[in-house]
Amino acid sequence: MNHHWASIGERGSVIGMTLMVAIQRYLGRWPFRIVLWPVILWYFVMHGTARRASQAYLQRLTPSLAKRPLARRWQSYRHFLAFGDTLMDKVAAWSGDIPDDKLAGKGIEHFVTAIAGGRGGLILVAHHGNLDVVNALAERHQALKLRVMMHTRNARKFNALLERVTGRPRPHIMEVSEITPATAQSLAEHINAGGYVVIAADRLPLSGERTQRVNFLGDAALFPEGPFWLAALLRCPLYALACVREDGRFRIDFDAIDDTQQLPRRQREAWIADAMQRYADQLAERVRRHPLQWFNFYPFWINDIDYPHDDAP
Template sequence: MQSVGKKQPGSGGWQRLEALGHSCFYLTLRLFGLAGAYLLLVPVVAVYLLGSREIHRRTRPYLQRRFPELSRWGLWLATFKNVHSFGRVLVDRAWLGMGRNRAFAGETAGYEQLLKLVAEGKGVVLLTAHVGNWQTALAHLERLPVPVHALMHYDQQAVAKHFFDLRPGRRPFHIISTDGPLGGVVEATAALQRGEVVTIMGDRLVKGSSVTVDFLGAPVRLPDAAYVLAGCVGAPVAAMFAAKTGRRRYQLRIRDVWYPRWQGRNQRAEACRASGARFARSLQEHVDEYPYQWYNFYDFWQQ
């Protein structure tokens, strides 16, 4: 399993242990398939939770806000479900990458609406979050009539491989690295101006400017780069989230669409804050429906 905590620089021993864990799951997938890896995941997660206080500390801020009525045992069980759900996503990723022509069945709720937005020719910012099997689900956007780009941090040396790193051949979407010049904004702007699609994570502030909005009853800071980018080129923002709905099924759903607009810099801050509030409402709707499929393992309210 991938570590959900932050590794310290030079933690070579931990990285070797993590690599060994991934190798065990890869071997299980080859020998026993997806069902075997899911079965192995149950005791692995249980032992992990019994031996690590850190993961409980990291999941508690979200789970206590989402389930304020839980007892101590109920909170432990909710943590198990949250981490186990994350583990299944990692297993799915490996299963897809290790075999040719593998795919999950599913649907994109709002796909016709997305096609209409693309047809406007202004580009589309798909604003998503660390929910569900988002990465493998986004691969199905390859059928859109324009190229799809993912603005993301991309570590090719990471132990937990993306499914497209494990699978030979062309990637289903183009990666714009946030580690590049100006955080990839120039390349993302050019893609939108060509009428293409850019996906951006809207639920994790790493650096840069932000807006403060309400989420699950308390203020949080969200990055505003997606709203500024969309507003500057006149592109719409579509809040779209993925969910794992079965062993080999997923769903992508567009929950909201809007156009960030302002007249001059004086109005930009309020337009971005309003956009952040819309995204937070959409994300809350999603975690209300799929509470164990949000994978921000840190105190989201104390950034």
């Protein structure tokens, strides 16, 4: 069976999505959450691949869950509910409903400082927390020129719905599976002009691009080389960006990883291997602090063929 993340297509009808978004916008978080619980329960029961991958991940963080199947399933359901909560935050972010006093962390200050410096760069993100909150910050910084590289084909209905109901377009998005030499040249021009490119660094490529084994949360996982090769080719600053819910606010982290401007060609491969492991270590630290905000619901580690099985469908 194909467990590549891109094969797990978007689920849910446009009518259902529209109803959920309308409840969030016009009735608030608690009515949305009450409606969300049975929806997430249905998804939890019916989507075995995501459920088992969730339990394997949680058991990796808390090994004692291996002997407590009921506790493991309950934690997994909470994991799914946390993902549902991010849908509310997406709608709020793109509706402009997140006030400044809900934003915390040094990341905003670091972000503004980088923009003021005039140099563009490549920003690595992961499917941990809610980056839509950060993307919405683009509207608050008119000087920010942002391009987002992502795989959109399995989430087009929700993306289109989000734009329609909020009346706000998302940042310039480039389909990551369609990168060509001309695309790379365009990205270089964008960064040289002081712009930023955002790309996910925790999803396997779709068409056979190279990957590397890195240690992530104590075991081997495959991470894509593409974002790091791109950083080496573009000869630019490299950053990590993250946003998680913490104590009722959104904590934003924006940190420099490296600068490849002076990276010699002969050292690229060694630098890529080192940078990938450093990024994986930083990501693991964030994931351990906020485990239920990790949203890769598919077999992520090389050894995940042995992930927990249960009797549900």
